[in-house]
Amino acid sequence: MADRFTVALAQVSPRLADVETNLETYAEQIREASGLGADLLVFPELSLTGYHLKDDVSEVATRLDGPIARKLREMSKGTAFVAGLVEESPDFQFYNSAVWFEDGEISHVHRKVYLPTYGMFDENRYFARGRRIVAHEAAVARVATLVCEDFWHPSTSYLAALDGALALVCPSSSPAQGMAEDEDCDKNARTWELFTRATAQVYGLFVFYANRVGFEDGVGFWGGSEIVGPDGEVLVKAPYYEAAMVCAEVDLAAARRRRIVAPVLRDEDLDLTARELDRILRGRQ
């Protein structure tokens, strides 16, 4: 673990169901991030495959012991990165996964837990559900990975923070929707920004939010990727609605200072939470 490191976010526009082309994009982005001196590059959710895959999910799926994963491992020998892909498990389940590739190896896999299946979303129809929210030791720091909708459930960031994460890494494919007057982005973008910044401040941690851009079937993705510091300050922000790479240096001392100023995590009463959860669970049975 380093005290200071550099994180880059690849705000790309993947080509739907075309892994080969998207792999080329990955290679270019990795080269660019390496040129910027990035220690970690975060790609958006499902950026290796595109988002509205529907019946193509099984066609574009990646086995973590298969040839695509081998290529990705190879590509991670210089700069570590988090890939967004369809993971096919040995028992033929398909997950919307964020996979950590570090130094030629797969170091961690997060399977998206909360698969939105409402409004324009239909993920639970096509994907199996992840079952874990955990922090893990990445080369840069102890982090937790939350894919898009996972982040909308406050329980996930709560668990991640209690599990010792100093940064939440959030690959996303978030659509532009809703409009408010006098804003330079759509309503959904603004709501996300409230969440990322509030979460960072409450727990005193960093948020690396990587969102995609481009259109699929008329649905636009708003981009606006950002790195948020533990006091809610935005360290770097990508433009809305256009492809970009942004990068910033992260200094973990900022998390230390924030946790001194606002020791919310220190005061968090886990026993109380466990007791009350237990009571609520029993009441529901």
Added chain:
Amino acid sequence: MTQSPEVNPQFELPSNLSLLETVLVKFLADEVGKTGCEKVVVGLSGGVDSALSAALAARALGPENVLGILMPYKLSSKESLSDAAALATATGIETRTIEISEQIDAYFSQFPEADVMRRGNKMARERMTILYDHSARQGGLVLGTSNKTELLLGYGTLHGDMASAINPIGDLYKTQVWKLSRALGVPDSIIDKAPSADLTPGQTDEDDLGFSYAEVDRLLYAMVDQRYARDELLQAGFAADFVDKVARRVQRSQFKRRLPVIAKISARTIDRDFRYARDWGL
């Protein structure tokens, strides 16, 4: 009689014009570009919807890649033609005029009893076939010009003016179309005139429909976008018969917004369990 509450800000449609322009222009550039086409073909009626679609396309693809086709029938108003010409000047797009009177009259000489609706539908579909022929001729996509209000009300001709490959304004209510058109420099004469299908002289949409776009947009926005239930709408001041009439129209025109019904026989039926994005492979 007021059918919908006018002063309640809750039901005011948002209109962030610079955001709309950004997203819709990018949408056209991205979705048209993916198909390998550079051009679009759009039927110009002289009305605000086709004017806005064309203006957006001119910004997204360059005016040289937008072909506007005027397809007047002999009873079409002369202002429609001059308005369409003014739009061409304002946007820099190329236009051409193709009269449809001969083929329409030839057909209806066999069916002289046909009413205005049949004649209007036939003209809309005639225009559609011309647009699709020019789509093939030019290698350009047919650009849609139906707004959200008319799509929801089913106020359009299936396989006629509702037909297109790509529609930048289908999620904008009519009142939003007006505002965005103003911001994009669509000529005032097009925006300020009463909306009309231009089937018979003096006909207007709002007379046909029996309510104003301002009223129905507020209702549809509350009902569709904000998901207000019937009793909540009445409580908020919308008239019951207005709510019911509009709800019925939306429901009865559902078929116009979907593919034809396919009898399911196999294990994998198109659009039921054979599901792919429209952008599949693009």
